[in-house]
Amino acid sequence: MKSCVGICLLCLATTGCHGLKVNASMSAREPVPAKMQTNMMCVDEGPLFEVAVAPGDCCPFDSKIAIVDIDGLLVNYNQVGSYSNGENPVAILKEKLTAAAMDKTVRGVILRINTPGGTVGATDVMYHELMSFRRQTGKPVVACILDLGTGGGYYLASGCDRIIAIPTATVGGIGVIFNAYYGQQLMEKQSVVDQSIKAGNMIDIGTMVRKQEEDTEMKMLQAMADQYHRNFIAAVQRGRGLPNNQADFFDGRVMTASQAVQAGLVDAVGQLSDAVAMLASMSNATAPRTVMYCRKDFPARTAYAINQNHPPQNNLSLGISIPGLDRSRTNLFLYLWQAEPTIMKLAVP
Numbered sequence: 001m002k003s004c005v006g007i008c009l010l011c012l013a014t015t016g017c018h019g020l021k022v023n024a025s026m027s028a029r030e031p032v033p034a035k036m037q038t039n040m041m042c043v044d045e046g047p048l049f050e051v052a053v054a055p056g057d058c059c060p061f062d063s064k065i066a067i068v069d070i071d072g073l074l075v076n077y078n079q080v081g082s083y084s085n086g087e088n089p090v091a092i093l094k095e096k097l098t099a100a101a102m103d104k105t106v107r108g109v110i111l112r113i114n115t116p117g118g119t120v121g122a123t124d125v126m127y128h129e130l131m132s133f134r135r136q137t138g139k140p141v142v143a144c145i146l147d148l149g150t151g152g153g154y155y156l157a158s159g160c161d162r163i164i165a166i167p168t169a170t171v172g173g174i175g176v177i178f179n180a181y182y183g184q185q186l187m188e189k190q191s192v193v194d195q196s197i198k199a200g201n202m203i204d205i206g207t208m209v210r211k212q213e214e215d216t217e218m219k220m221l222q223a224m225a226d227q228y229h230r231n232f233i234a235a236v237q238r239g240r241g242l243p244n245n246q247a248d249f250f251d252g253r254v255m256t257a258s259q260a261v262q263a264g265l266v267d268a269v270g271q272l273s274d275a276v277a278m279l280a281s282m283s284n285a286t287a288p289r290t291v292m293y294c295r296k297d298f299p300a301r302t303a304y305a306i307n308q309n310h311p312p313q314n315n316l317s318l319g320i321s322i323p324g325l326d327r328s329r330t331n332l333f334l335y336l337w338q339a340e341p342t343i344m345k346l347a348v349p
Contacts, residue, residue, distance in 0.1 A: 048099055048293040051300045063288040065279055066100040067110045068093065071306050073336075074118025074126060074152045089118070090125050096293045097133045106291075107283035108140040109133075110275050111160055112303075117151020117173060117336035120228050126152075127235065130159045140282045144275035145169045145266070146304075150254055150337035154265070155232060158239035161282065163266045164275045165257035171265060173337030174232055175252025176225045180212065228333055240264055254337055272303055 053067070076090045100106045111130070117123065134141055143149070143157035145165040150173030157163050165171055205217050212218050233250050236242065242264055249255065249263050260266035268274070280288050292300035 046296050048095055048295065050099070050103075050291050051294050053290040053292060053300055053303045053305075062105050063285045064103070064106045065108055065110060065276055065283075065285065065288045065290050066096070066103075066106045067112050067290060067292045067300075067303055068096045068100070069292070069306055070111060070113045070115055070126075070153065070156060072115060074115060074122045076119065076122040076125065090122050090129075093126050094129050097129055099293050100139070101133055101137045106139065107285040107288060108142070108279045110272070110279055111141055111143045111156065112146065112272065112275075113143055113149045113153050113157055114146040115150075115153035116148050116338060117153050117155070117334065119152075120176065120333040120335055123152035123155050123335045124231075127155055127159050130156060134159075134161075140279060142275045142279045142282070144272050145171060145257070146272075148337075151175075152335035155235060155335055158236045158265075160239070162268075162275075162278060164268050164270045164278065165260060165266045166271055167257055167269050169257045169260075170254050170337075171257060171260040172249060172254040173252055173335075174229075174236060174250050175335075175337075176228045176232065177252075177334050177336060177338065178221055178225055178332055179334070180221070225333060228335075232335060236265070252337075276303075 070089070070093065072089065074089050076088065078088045097109070100109050130141070133139070140162075141160045143160040143163045145153070145157060145163065146169060147166075149157050149163075149165060149169060149171050154172060154174065202217060202220075205212070205220065212221070229250075236250075247263070249265065255263065255265075257266060257269045261269060268278075270278075276288075276290060279285075290303060292303070292305060294300050294305070298305075
């Protein structure tokens with residue numbers, strides 16, 4: 001009995017949920033059978049708190065630079081798992097930008113980017129909020145690309161005043177992808193037969209249970225992808241001041257930081273500290289204090305701290321992932337450089 005209880009409590013302790021409340025009751029019958037009932041829920045972590053990156057920093061409070069982190073997949077829903085609470089990338093960006101806008105002592109924002117991109121819709125909303133922040137506050141924004149600044153990640157970077165990328169960053173991915181898979185034969189092998197009833201011949205366009213018609217449906221989907229691609233290109237040209245001709249690097253390719261500088265996609269190769277120095281110069285801030293916005297119990301001890309946005313449970317899953325099966329949970333058109341087509345699985349609730 002004790003060992004059974006210990007195992008159950010260990011399972012609860014490893015769920016990764018902060019603020020977990022557990023009410024457990026147990027009854028036993030001879031010889032040993034046991035029954036345990038649990039009631040588990042995640043506690044809201046509350047509002048954002050401003051945290052100085054260097055706690056011992058003695059710089060004046062009237063001069064601050066806010067680091068806003070953009071990490072992981074850009075999707076417009078809470079990235080949650082069993083007994084864990086992740087963040088909605090769209091909502092958390094808005095919340096952080098609002099905090100930076102309302103604080104008059106914040107002289108500018110570093111958009112610290114490390115993402116392969118995400119859905120077209122989420123990227124568009126985040127880009128809109130970024131441009132609205134710049135327009136309404138007049139505060140400069142510098143993007144610093146760490147490991148990845150591709151797809152929607154670069155889309156956001158192009159909306160900043162300046163872009164710095166670390167020497168080993170992967171940049172670009174100016175393209176659109178629509179994940180379409182044909183799984184009818186796989187379903188038949190598993191004795192699964194589609195018997196959907198539909199009204200409207202194209203209501204199931206893009207489905208994986210049948211092939212798409214090349215002359216109509218594929219062309220329609222291609223036209224949609226092309227339009228989203230044009231929107232992406234226009235944003236990059238507008239933000240980077242690039243010519244209107246169709247440049248070679250608008251084909252979705254990725255490149256190194258130095259190649260991105262040559263292409264005009266990045267202003268300089270450097271480190272996060274260089275981005276802070278650049279922003280301080282742009283905002284005429286003398287020895288500014290660097291701050292981040294975090295939830296309770298997620299302190300930012302360095303400028304590279306990441307707010308929780310991926311539940312541990314998804315990483316512990318042992319189930320297989322079949323391309324296409326999770327597509328109904330998210331927008332299918334993606335500003336995303338995805339070396340692995342099932343990457344969206346990581347963000348699916």
